[in-house]
Amino acid sequence: MIEGNLNEYxxxxxxxxxxxxxxxxxxxxxxxxxxxxxxxxxxxFMDQIEYDSEFKWIIYSMxxxxxxxxxxxxxxxxxxxxxxxxxxxxxxxxxxxxLSGLNLLIRFRNLIDSYSYEKxxxxxxxxxxxxxxxxxxxxxxxxxxxxxxxxxxxxxxxMKR
Numbered sequence: 001m002i003e004g005n006l007n008e009y010x011x012x013x014x015x016x017x018x019x020x021x022x023x024x025x026x027x028x029x030x031x032x033x034x035x036x037x038x039x040x041x042x043x044x045f046m047d048q049i050e051y052d053s054e055f056k057w058i059i060y061s062m063x064x065x066x067x068x069x070x071x072x073x074x075x076x077x078x079x080x081x082x083x084x085x086x087x088x089x090x091x092x093x094x095x096x097x098x099l100s101g102l103n104l105l106i107r108f109r110n111l112i113d114s115y116s117y118e119k120x121x122x123x124x125x126x127x128x129x130x131x132x133x134x135x136x137x138x139x140x141x142x143x144x145x146x147x148x149x150x151x152x153x154x155x156x157x158x159m160k161r
Contacts, residue, residue: 019081027079030072037072041065060106067103070096071151078158093159100151107144111136 041061048061074092077083083092136142 019079023079024081027076027081030076030079034069034072034076037065037068041069060110063099063103063106067099067151068147070099071147071154074158075154083158089158089161093155093157096155096158097152100148100155103151104145104148107148111141111145 044061044065045058048058074083074096078089078092083089136145
């Protein structure tokens with residue numbers, strides 16, 4: 001029979017791990033990038049309130065900004081080594097996956113709506129044969145989707161380690 005508390009062994013094992021200096025630098029960079037991301041998010045939020053009359057776009061703006069800030073903040077905490085327990089890793093990973101998944105669903109809905117609504121613009125500037133596949137390759141379209149997928153992947157990696 002094993003004597004002692006198994007939880008004490010697990011905690012000691014996690015505390016003895018040292019943080020890789022490269023990971024710590026990357027985590028610090030994530031922390032530094034949170035401030036500009038928050039300022040830009042606040043400016044975008046103010047724009048949405050001032051110029052957009054639809055409440056759903058204010059909520060969408062908050063989800064988009066919260067996704068970026070959460071990815072940076074949780075990645076920074078994880079890389080610096082402040083997220084140590086398995087429960088915290090699972091919670092942070094599930095949070096990132098859920099938020100990024102919601103972001104992805106909103107982006108896909110927006111993508112389908114904007115493709116339908118911008119038909120006149122597409123025909124005038126891009127030609128009649130411009131397809132949905134061509135539309136998704138435009139930088140301002142696919143970069144938004146990539147951020148959502150990136151958040152889901154980071155959440156999975158945090159949960160797995």
